[in-house]
Amino acid sequence: QVQLVESGGGLVQPGGSLRLSCTASRIAFTFYTMRWYRQAPGKQRELAASITPGGTTNYAVSVKGRFTISRDNAKHTMYLQMNSLKPEDTAVYYCNAEWKISYWGQGTQVTVSS
DSSP: OOEEEEEOOEEEOTTOOEEEEEEEESSOGGGOEEEEEEEOTTSOOEEEEEEOTTOOEEEOTTTTTTEEEEEEGGGTEEEEEEOSOOGGGOEEEEEEEEESEEEEOOOEEEEEOO
């Protein structure tokens, strides 16, 4: 069974940093476009960042310059380095893998608060 497992979430003060990881199993990872979505309380899920199999990245305007998405194909793992975190970054962050079919992780909570 395909699994996407996120980790690295937690509570951080404004201005702080976190690194999220998403490890995939039972998929041909190198073929998949990988994405980080986030969903804040009472809001719709939104795309934060994406990375193609070739390494092309895209970011939401709200995170550009602060977040960096990357992938390690050998480890079947995607990362999201989040710097200069703001309270409005508080959300559940979801990992998504897509190539002909889409898979989702269970989400990891990120809370930015003093």
